Amino acid sequence: MSTTEASSNYQNLDQMTAQEILVNMNKEDAKVHQAVAKAIPAIEQLVEQTVKRMKNGGRLFYIGAGTSGRLGVLDASEIPPTYGVEGVVIGLIAGGDRAIRKAVEAAEDNETQAWEDLKAYEINANDVLVGIAASGRTPYVLGGLAQAKAHGLLTAGITCNAGSKLSEAADIAIEAVVGPEFVTGSTRMKAGTAQKLVLNMISTACMIRMGKVKGNRMVDMQLTNEKLVDRGAKMIVEATGLSYAQAEALLLREGSVRKAVAHHFEAQK
The missing domain is CATH 1.10.8 (Helicase, Ruva Protein; domain 3)
Structure with missing residues (x-):
């Protein structure tokens, strides 16, 4: 059984007081930054390789399903207003944009759809593809990475299980192993938090290295309000x-x- 699907370290959640629930959740959340810290060498490798490609016109793509896909779309959508660049970081979710708000049945099980979604952007060997899957076994993500590698793209995987299929498939494996969730299998919790932190690190570091920050200021931000x-x-x-x-x-x-x-x-x- 994968770590993200393992039984919670806590029993009888339904009998806990609100305070007990919150305190125990917070104890589990405290483990996330430690797991992410261990992944920094792999994240650094991805950032360095991505920046090289961005300087030659390459782009950074995220693909995922469910919570993982939503987190990728969120990170990508925040790059234009924050750093003033359009179409450089792109997030795709299984099931299309409607899946951002509502689950699309069986979308994550389609092994060929991710590449079809990516082809709409004329994706090429100068781009980078990052697959996001807490479980590390989502067919939509694995299929997309397989096609990307076959077409010469650099690939990376963000997962919360060690030695997953996603880690095996990716050129760069980013594993933030946060342990069992407080609510068994609810990977929108610790796993989702870890993925959000990793995505923040990737995109922010890339933008800084691309010269979109001066000192510590967002000097190219869009003046939207x-x-x-x-x-x-x-x-x-x-x-x-x-x-x-x-x-x-x-x-x-x-x-x-x-x-x-x-x-x-x-x-x-």
Whole structure:
């Protein structure tokens, strides 16, 4: 039996008080960061290889089913507003976009559909494919990775079971073994948390290495609301010494913190 399907370390959950449930869940969650830390060497390898490909126009694709697929879509969807780049990180879920909100029956069992979904993006050997599956045996993910390898792509797998089929199939195996879930088999819990952390690390590290962060600031973020305009204006004030009103006007005219700061210093020459 896989670790993610093993019986919970806790019995009679239905007889626990709310406090007992929450305290015990928190004890289990504390194990997640330790499991992810052990996977850092593999994550580092993936980041370095992905950045090389991105610099040559390559993209990072995530595929998964259920919770794993939703987490990939979530991570990918946050890259454009955060770092100002479109179509560089792409998340696909078994069953299509409707599966983000509602389970699509048997979608994860289709071994050929992932590659069909990927072909719509003209995926090629310069791209990177990351399969996400807590169990490490999801057919949709395994089939996609097999086709990707056959077409010369770099592949990686994110799983919460050691020695899974996904780890065997992937060029780079990222295993965050968090142990049995508090509710037996409910991998949206610790496994999902571990996957979210790993995805955060992959995409954020790639964007930093691609020059989308200056110092510790998101200088290419999209100005999609007042909060982000305010944040950007304050960054410009800090970098240039302009007044807030001047910085805000410059930001709105140039469209990004990076461009606004560059314009300011160019004008000073």
